[in-house]
Amino acid sequence: MLPISNSTFESKSSFNSPTLGIIGCGNIGGRQAANFLAHGYSVYIYDINRDRMAELQSLGAHITESCAELATHCDIIFTALPTPNDVIEAVLAGEQNLTQGLRPGSIYIDITTNSPETVLRLHQAITPLGVEMLDAPFNDCPEGAKSQGGMGLAVLASGSKETFEQVLPILQLMADHVLYCGDIGCGTRCKLIHNAVNAVAVQAVSEGITLGLAEDIPLEIIWDALRFGSFGQNPGDIHGLPYYWFSRRCDDLSQPPAFTVKLLHKDLRIALEMATEQNISVPHLSLTVQDYQEAEQRGLSDYAATKVRSLQEERAGVIAKATQPIISSSNRSTPKPTAKSVSKKSQFSLYVVLMLVLVSNLFVFGLNWLFRSHHVF
Template identity: 30%
Template structure:
């Protein structure tokens, strides 16, 4: 199987590395020539256009920052659609709008190809080792064809249903991570203001009901001072904006989501779109005159989980909940 990869940024570059590391023929394309040159030096092939890549690859993966960027790659001049045909798969790994993904997937399918949306979750450090989680939205037939390369890209692969379902779940999980990040910023600044030792505070949260994936990753780079989780405020704003739009389209009267959108809009006004997302804590550091720093924490996260073949995660079904008042059949 020959795989093409378009979008070699913070996440895409690491995912493409897993493809190359595991022995696949790899073609690469990016508007930035530097990562392309790096991959070519490692044995990948350069594709001048998405059309060229689609013409010679069995699978073309896109991992791009915005829905408009993806649309341009798929249906623009020299785009993927011009090279798609029977037996070829387009795999969309971006965090994007579900309706736009469905629209583009429809065009790929109409051109004779297959489409799968497969956004990832778990942080750049896990993308680098092939241990990240993948949500896959597509037909079951396409999922079965895609599973061999998906289990190279990620450790845990969940078939979420039809096209669009994975994009919705990815936006939901990114919204939850953002809410956790903001609440952790408030908690850490409050611990500092109360005179608590921040190393002890970190451990107290980690071993308690307050623990989370975000705490075990982003709190560490916050306390280190690097604040480097390879994710920026403009990307957070995009993701939580997509979640807000999703909820509004279904008439869900959210209360926390609008506040998060205002918080990040204010932070972008202060620090710029490309500021690292954990620096959302700077708003509170500046308001209190405190620095939330501690010794012994790493400047970036490194995945220490050994790389192993991935597998399909299957949702729990047909669970019988025992109720003593009614018996096992209740």
């Protein structure tokens, strides 16, 4: 993480307490808007879903009617949208798009997991407007992984280092780690590589678990073997398995998934295109892309990304299903004390103190009685 450059940040008075704008108030954008509001920043928002904006308005956010209107109010603007096409629509192509309201000297940051080509196109379009741009895709906190100090795990930023240092205090509110990845587009490439590696690891875990089940090994034993070994110390998805997969939450569309099959398929396709352009062989990624393509062909596009595991289950003829929490009996943690148990413990402690006081008083009374009796005789 780079140090904050105070001289750079204070060189523009508007950036001492910048007004922030967020286009896209979904899973990531909405939580970051609330996060910025909680830290005292003025935040303007725009989303095609007015209910999402209403929720944030109740926290103090300012609603706008278009991307262009939002840009007229803000020093730093974020886009947090599902796909590259959504970003192009919001920033360049749509009616009342962002470029129609951007002010010279403002900064635009795309935290979407985008494509490198789209990032370069955006950069080329807004630079002549006197606006700086960073691509800074965001690593969220899935079930099983927790942020220590921020709202997420990591921000992977790239673009002008001077611009990065200007907005670093804002980025540091968003995640535990803020990484500067280099020239514009490098942050996006790093995020795509991260997601590709993670997706391949997910498939490997699926193969191992289904193989263990086929060998009649209990599910909790297989899971313990993976999570307590060296792999489990830095997993791609292992600690979230009971929540998303074993519980079969991935089968239920009534619980909106944070990350869908079609979105991860998009990331994997872009990563594979990168490898193809560089003439690099990536057989595991290629096979994983095929799995996600098959999942979409089967109508699973809007399910949680982990739903793709069902293809491996079908091949193996087993189902990974268990009631949460899935913890083997030999490794169950000591339960946290409940309010009732704490109350009982406090009552017991008070009872002991009272008994000690009573016994002490009786002892003193007895000594006085013996002393008086001895004195009389």
